[in-house]
Amino acid sequence: MSNPTTLTDEQLEEFGAELDAIRRRIVDSLGEDDATYIRNVVKTQRAFEVAGRALFYLPPAWPLAVAALSVSKILDNMEIGHNVMHGQYDWMGDPGLNSRRYEWDTMCPSEQWRYSHNYIHHTYTNILGKDRDIGYGVLRMDEDQQWRPYYLGNPVYATLLMLFFEWGVLLHDLEVERIVAGERTWADTKHLHRGMIRKVRNQTLKDYVLFPALTGPLFPMTLAGNAVANLVRNVWAFGIIFCGHFPAGVATFSEDETEDETRGMWYYRQLLGSANITGSRLFHLMTGNLSHQIEHHLFPDLPARRYPQIAEEVRDLCERYGLEYHTGPLRKQLGSVARKICRLALPTRRRTTPEPVEQPLAA
């Protein structure tokens, strides 16, 4: 078993045990407050949704309608959908908030998301070759991804992915890049087609046919409004998610390094492979608490509202073990990600260290 970390094996084990202890403490204290919190978020989201749909009947209120529907979709996808599907609220025993039953207001069927995200991404976080979220099979987001001329389009692909993010998430499981590379056949994806088609049909019917039709002569305005709301959600979700693992300084790992990993090492990888975003309480809510990406990756199935509380303990842990804790305001993190997207469009210049030369002691 290799140990690629800066800690000794004993320290790693202790580090893991401390995180396990935090987890236990939080699990033991889950209760009424957490249930009330998520129910209130759901209520708020549904209120925004109903308000948004209704305001389309008042043409001058069009921008408000779009804003309300955008907020509804962002809350549904991030603080509710993403977190509920992680099983953060399974302990409540409420079928409406159950990870295996929740379906979110976006193109990707929740079942497929749970596989590629909860299992693949969260288990193999930032392991190059295993975590498909490093570049999503489209982008070059790590120096160790072999450069090809295709990646010259990195900024263009990233922009397209941002604008069509929900479609990108939908197609993620098909692993198109592996089909192109001949590692996977179209037939291998057959089990996904039905779910995808059904969900796309439902989402499209609702946003682009039925609700516009219900507003009668305002059909085009409502259709456009719904499209803009989906777009706003796409751009926002893309931005927040890209700040999770791609800002400069966040570590990636190789398959060799992570073979036969201990629990302590897994925690270590999650910590150094993720980055937080600082901001207000409202900001954290609107990011679905993915602004606490580090805490989320350490404890993906603990209710997200606890992450700020957990963060204090994690930061303390980082200080004691001399580990980096990546965080910064949104502007800084986004800038860092944007620079990386552009920089990695070009082949990585191998830094050539000059041969040491003999030098006289005094000039």
Place this chain on the structure above:
Amino acid sequence: MSLTRTILRSPAVAALTSPHGVDRYLELVNPMWAAHEVRARVVRTHRETHDVTTLTLQPTSTWPGFAAGQHVQVGVEVDGTRHTRCFSISSSDLARRMRGDRTFTITVRAHDDGVVSKHLARHAGVGTVLHLSRAEGEFTLPPLLPRRLLFLSAGSGITPVMSMLRSLVDLRYEGRLTFVHHARTPEETIFADELDEIAQLPNVDVTVLHTRLGDKRLNELQLTALAPAYADTLTYACGPAGFVETVRELYAGRDTLRVEYFKTSTLPPDDEAATGTVRFARSGQTAANTGATLLEQAEALGLRPEHGCRMGICRGCTTRKTEGTVRHAVTGAESSAPDEDIQICVSRPVGGCAVDL
């Protein structure tokens, strides 16, 4: 009302409320509004004995009714978590038809270690909203009532039998009805006053035996004295597992017996974890508990349960456990509730255990 329901259940409304479904919106306005789900509000509580309470429930319009003797799964929230348990309905199934009364009752004994029963019997006041399944169970009267009927019950096993008894009274059943009930003391006899009243009917014999006051537990001699032709009489028996076993032995495989018994809420965990047998109900496999996680034990038997991370984070392996206690491989937390969803990749059985795999 039914037009509203037709609209709420229409494909158009389903498409508009996709992906959440119409009930997820209705419940936010009023918990008693539902198009598909069944819920009920507690409208009255009545203390039967020191630890038994009858709750009168007003169900949502989605409640399809029940047959006397059936049970219903009741979900109630305690400290943020919804717990679901089975309870027999104790009221007459003719109340609606004869008195236009849409309510029904469940009668609950507060068990010391039963989160749900304790909450329902002691804390669920008028106004509490409960989540219900449809009524379930085959412990019901036949469509054509025989000339003789025998009911045997013990303790809170009286509840489904009481539902049948009340229905038969409503129906003015004219056949011969014998009812033998075992309670510990007169104070602990549920429905004692009503039983006295029903005993006045000329065609009904009610015998209540008090085991703490010297009456014998059910045995052949006793039953022969009270109902000589018992083995040839259509018989309904309900009570704790031990009681039902005794009845079964007395009937020795006769097809006149219908039984219902209560699942014990917890199995005591063994000191040494790797004891007992693990039963994988759906595949019909059984093996000695090795102490490994349920996922590993299932795989060792050649089963291939759905799973993902194998470390308790992705919830890809969540499976229904029907019996027994498991210990969380990471947190060490033990849990013994029957019919709960567990993550098999991080659950080690403590003693015997059954899962739906």
